[in-house]
Amino acid sequence: MSPHYCFQCGHELELRRMDQREREVCPACGWIYYAQLKVGSAMLIERDNQLLLLQRNYEPWQGSWMLPAGYVEADEDPQDAAHREVFEETGLIVEASEFIHAYYFSDDPRGNGVSFVYKARLISGEIKLNEESTAAQYFSWHEIPPYLTKGGHDQIISGWQSQARQRENQK
Ligand SMILES: [Zn+2]
Structure with missing residues (x-):
């Protein structure tokens, strides 16, 4: 249930491998979605x-x-x-x-x-x-x-x- 669009600039997010995990990252502004409990x-x-x-x-x-x-x-x-x-x-x-x-x-x-x-x-x-x-x-x-x-x-x-x-x- 992660977001599809950047909370900061609205660009479509993409999955990137970082911190040994897959995270949704904005290729336009660099914003990262951190899923939390x-x-x-x-x-x-x-x-x-x-x-x-x-x-x-x-x-x-x-x-x-x-x-x-x-x-x-x-x-x-x-x-x-x-x-x-x-x-x-x-x-x-x-x-x-x-x-x-x-x-x-x-x-x-x-x-x-x-x-x-x-x-x-x-x-x-x-x-x-x-x-x-x-x-x-x-x-x-x-x-x-x-x-x-x-x-x-x-x-x-x-x-x-x-x-x-x-x-x-x-x-
Ligand atoms: Zn963005």
């Missing part, structure tokens, strides 16, 4: 050792289960993006209580990226879905559905699942 945020919302998942209404991966999550706007702190996405997708008002991990994903047709994952503290609100999902449900670690959204969600949810299993086994 997308940035996303996701939230782990727990209740009674269960994790809130949403069932995805859109392709890619329609019908799979995902976390409340989304892309971070260019002028937004990833943590604020997580708060915003949770509110838009679930109607819940949450606050990030802990940064968990940053997950790299390379299996999203819209581009590779990194997702910042936070654990949520629930402030208020009732679950109210928007058009992005068809269902919301809390799952315990042994109930996590098999069809999980890719693009980082499956890695993050599996990570939560093994942590929750360990916590239960330590009791």
Whole structure:
């Protein structure tokens, strides 16, 4: 999904080998397109050792289960993006209580990226879905559905699942 035309002068770009990679370069003005990772945020919302998942209404991966999550706007702190996405997708008002991990994903047709994952503290609100999902449900670690959204969600949810299993086994 790289551009075809120069952002600086509008000339058609051409692929050139540089820095051991193929890069789109403008033969007219020398501008180089550097493809970079997308940035996303996701939230782990727990209740009674269960994790809130949403069932995805859109392709890619329609019908799979995902976390409340989304892309971070260019002028937004990833943590604020997580708060915003949770509110838009679930109607819940949450606050990030802990940064968990940053997950790299390379299996999203819209581009590779990194997702910042936070654990949520629930402030208020009732679950109210928007058009992005068809269902919301809390799952315990042994109930996590098999069809999980890719693009980082499956890695993050599996990570939560093994942590929750360990916590239960330590009791
Ligand atoms: Zn140019």
